[in-house]
Amino acid sequence: MTPPQLSVVVPVHNEQANVAGLLAEIAAALRGKLDWEAVFVDDLSSDGTLAVLERLKADYPELRVLAHRSQCGQSTAVHNGVRAARAAWVATLDGDGQNDPADIPRLLAERDRVAPSVRLLAGWRVNRQDTGSRRWASRWANAIRARLLHDDTPDTGCGIKLFERQAFLELPYFDHMHRYLPALMQRAGWSTLSVPVNHRQRGSGVSKYTNFGRAVVGVRDLLGVSWLIARSRRTLVVER
Template sequence: MRQLSVVVPVHNERDNILPLIDEIVTALRGRADFEIVYVDDLSRDDTLAVLAEARARTPELRVVRHLAQSGQSTAIRTGVKAARGDWIATLDGDGQNDPADIPKLLVLRDGSPADVKLFAGWRVHRQDSGSKRYASRIANAIRRRLLRDDTPDTGCGIKLFERAAFLDLPYFDHMHRYLPALMQRAGWQVRSVPVNHRARGAGSSKYNNLNRALVGIADLRGVAWLIRRSRRTAVEEL
């Protein structure tokens, strides 16, 4: 097993692929045993062709493609299942997350107790529109009050987590927005880490405030139900 797999889900991000891959390689080559797993969620542009070009020059790169568009959570899970690393770092494919933060997360992991299984990025200085930041503040406040996950920013794309712990979580669409609460439900600890955040380099966002809100209401109720119905038991082997 490799030490680290960097999983990047993408849909129609052809202009952001090569710059982001170059940044990941610059941040990690010589510092960690790593691979990069891009998951193409059936892009309609030439994302796949650009990834093929990148793979020819980047030995750490692997490419997985969905045969039906399935959304970001499914793409992340596809990448994690395909990954060969014991630990996973995720990045959004739009380039707003800074790969230079990954080594910092690895250092924090190495200095943390073994029961901390998720290091979640916290966009202290978000480079998004005012309406997007406002909607996010409201959504985060509601989520924290309902789920009590003590996490300031669950929507940040850069995260570091243990692969086995992630695959043990219940899977559902949009689950990537609730990883702190789901990890805590499983009995693990979570740390929020301030990270860099950048303006989108090219292309456009695949979401708007309305569709985020509509799916968020149902998801919050579902995650809250999961938490209420959870039960953990200590186990020993005789």
């Protein structure tokens, strides 16, 4: 079987009211433009998310559904989705519907325009539709991260990204790694690019994160990623 040109990986947890509409938008954005698949990874939802996804397979032959047997979090869901993906390039979206699938073709067009060394295109929410407290917390977190990691990325928390599958799988894996993909890609020797994208209000359900929870985990992760970067050594290898 010929692999698709793009895999869209979507981690979900308790998003039963959002997954059908999100999948319909993905199909509207991509059908007729390229061969694609959607890999939804259910992180042990306690509502009807998994049942809705299984029913949607009858209408969407592009849909694949993975189910965690224990709840592991967003980074593990993304990592497992990318491992299962069949395309050489992967786009990711958050499962809450705040990312706009219509931005995926824009990311693909930017990928085709820039140098081959760019292996990650990260969405940049220039007009965030979150609460004031979340926007404030995000600005502080991005400022601290940029000062420590020097990753030249204004918004690493945006769920919509496009990257080469193999480059992603070669990165060190850890919980919450999805928030540090630009820095990790640059550590591996690749270039990254931030692309302005649309951002929408959550249509249904509740956020899985709190500002305090992000801060507690973020301090530890920042120190860890900073250490990884400091200990990195790269050189050009020539076969003789």
